Amino acid sequence: MRYQTILHYIEAAARYGSIRRAAEELALTPSAMNRRIQAFEAELGEKVFERLPQGVRLNPAGELLLFSARKQIAEMDRLRSQIADLSGMRRGHVSVACSQALAPYFLPAQVMEYNAQYPHVTFNISVSDRGAAEHALADFSADFALIFGATHLPEVEVVLQAQQVLHVIMARDHPLAEQDCVRLRDALHYPLALPTKAFAGRQMLDLAMARSSVPHRLLLESDSFEFLKSIVAQSQALMVQIPIGTPTDPDGAIVSRKLDSRDVPHGTLSVLQLRGRNLSVAAARFLDQVIRALEARFHVT
Incomplete structure (x- = not known):
């Protein structure tokens, strides 16, 4: 437990890549945090950070220390939780x-x-x-x-x-909103606002579109689902999403409809x-x- 505080400091500095930002999060002055880390490095006999012009970066010794630190912090959190549970807190x-x-x-x-x-x-x-x-x-x-x-x-x-069966999200007054289940060939008649290719849902749709004879028109790509939902709420465009991420407000501006599983596998x-x-x-x-x-x-x- 002796090193729990300093390990928290090192973990925060590594996470932000900046002693200043880590100090702000922990309500310390950057100089005070830096002194504590330097004192720990002196006691350890090894530097744990590379000091860079724009911040800090863990060196190999720091990587080993951080892995051990996170493991200890997690174990201490588990112990505290168990003790609090015993006391009814x-x-x-x-x-x-x-x-x-x-x-x-x-x-x-x-x-x-x-x-x-x-x-x-x-x-x-x-x-x-x-x-x-x-x-x-x-x-x-x-x-x-x-x-x-x-x-x-x-x-x-x-x-x-x-x-998770892929859904299409659209404006409430979209023509396809009248259907309970949408065929891919019908969806492809409308412009698409899609997540980038890094997302698994986009990858599933791309495979399905590659098998379809119906051409599609990509309006835009974004890595923000909130941005995509804003676009489809204001247009005839469609986006894809898994059901756990579909809108839940029955009176909202956008609705979701399941894509037919014959066209896109789950x-x-x-x-x-x-x-x-x-x-x-x-x-x-x-x-x-x-x-x-x-x-x-x-x-x-």
Whole structure:
């Protein structure tokens, strides 16, 4: 426990690539944080950061230290959560990495449901791509991850998989909004506002369009789902999304309709955890709640 504070400082400086920004987050002066880190480096007998003109970067010794630090911090969080649970305080912290589709609707609802029962538990929700989410599990910066189309590192285990059928999102008054299920050939008659090719949903659609004889017109690409939703709300354009990321307001400006599974096969949303890691009480409870919510809505394996 002796080094918990300084390890938090080093973790924050590495995360931001800047001692100044890390100090602001932790309500310290940059000079005070820098002195603490330098004193730790002197005691360790090794530098852990490369000092650069625009910030700091971990050197190889620092990379080893950070991995160990995150592991210790996670274990201490788990211990604190267990002790708080014994005392009835039910405190703790939960870190989740997720695909962008889970950020607007599903996870906020889950966090608020959990918060109503355990108001002293805090959260960090990080929107990540597949690779970054898996690495966040491996370096202990995320307790678990919810990723669409995940490719799995050997040290990451699949807790649950939920089937996701691709949907099209459109303006409420769009001609296709009258249909419950949309054929791809009908959707391709309208301009497309699509996520970039890095997203699994876009990759699924591209494969389906490559098999179709109907030409398509790409209006724009963006890595922001919120921007894409704004575009389709104001136009005849269509975007694609998995059902866990589709709008939930029945009176909203946009609606979603399922793409026919004959045209586009389903994908998989994976709940991932570092193999062999024991989660804190708070994180384990939240993971159980998320799993129950997915089981209630989707076909899971």
